[in-house]
Amino acid sequence: MLSVQEAKDEHVLVMCSLLIQLYPVEKDFTHVNQIEKVKNGLNMIMNRPESGQLLVLLENNQVIGMANLLDTIHIAEGGMDFDFILSIAGRGKGYVSFFMKEIIRFAKENGFLRISLLVDSDHTTAQRFNEGVEYQHSNMRCMRLNLKEMDLYKIYFELAD
Template sequence: MLIISKAGKEDIEQMCLLLQELFDLEKDFTPDWEKQKKGLELILDNPQYGSLLLLKRDQEVLGMANLLITISTAMGCKVILLEDFIIKKEERRKGLGSYFMEAIKDLARKEGYGRITLLADKDNRPAREFYRSQGFQMSNMDCWRYIL
């Protein structure tokens, strides 16, 4: 049976493994266990920043999502930045991603969020097709960064 639950500190190791898979797919990021662990702990210790959700079958973690909370002045409401979304490689193409994403969208609606924004690597065609199939639309905005 599939369940979606909030992650806890006991899930950090499993989430770090998933983030390694994710960052191996993205050109902008490099897996770094200690940085990913620190970031996950910051979110878990500060729930006002957002939440970490897990997709599980029994006790096995199949996927994770990092939902960060921000405020949109354009929309005049809270919005979600879907910072990380990953399904284990061996579990992809089985409908789990769609199931998980629908649950995230339902949660966002119920909690009064106005939008979910995400970034996808330009070269990750499967991810881009997946997000399009889930009703996400390309924005006219480009992502810009200044690294400190």
Template sequence: MTIDFATHDDLPAMADLLYELFTLEADFHPVREKHLAGLKLILDTPALGRLFVLRVEGNVVGMANALITVSTALGERVVLLEDVIVSRTWRGQQLGRALVEQIFAWARMQGMARVTLLADHDNHTALTFYEKLGFEKSAMVVRRKIL
């Protein structure tokens, strides 16, 4: 198993994973071309963040997206962790933990101060997973306006 920054060659497999993720998440509808476009935008604009891929025998079996933003509360750059998914057949083998811990290590090395994420309130698997990784509950709620 390896964890790398994504390359353009990884994008089709990552778009497939996102298709599966956005099928699960209540706020979103999967549209593969849009996922590809979003991934390409991040890959081509490193100031936006980094795409991480998890490979087993060279095949992409997981991914995560570490978007970079700024906390004026902390006065530092912070990460918005998005698009965390491990392919179904590879779940439960500590691969998701390895992926997210690699992102913690990268973010610390970059001097970033915090990692925040959003998850569906009824995605108990993900919420347990994140709790095991040390994420704490927030008092904030999410509101959004589509533009």
């Protein structure tokens, strides 16, 4: 039997395992292979419920998937950014559709007006699935700034010119 619930402390290690499986596939995260970093990130979300929620997909009380739902504040539309993963054993059984419906239900029940989902630009299977659930391509393009590698002093003076 499938069910979805908010993640608990006892789910963190299984969620770490799922994310470690995902990162080699997603090009933006191939450098993330340290379970402690992943565990710390999950704990940050769990310890700050106002920033978002972690949901787990359970099959017979065993975690087979997880979703990371982060609240975003947008002036025109309050929204949620999310990511999700399903264990290899849980794929091809219709569980992704079930989980996606539950994520959308959760978002609606919590007053969100929009959900944003980042998908690798070359992951056409995921893009087709999400289009089938009525996700639309945005004109916006995600851009990232790695603060760890940034020289703030240099940036300040280059922007001031």
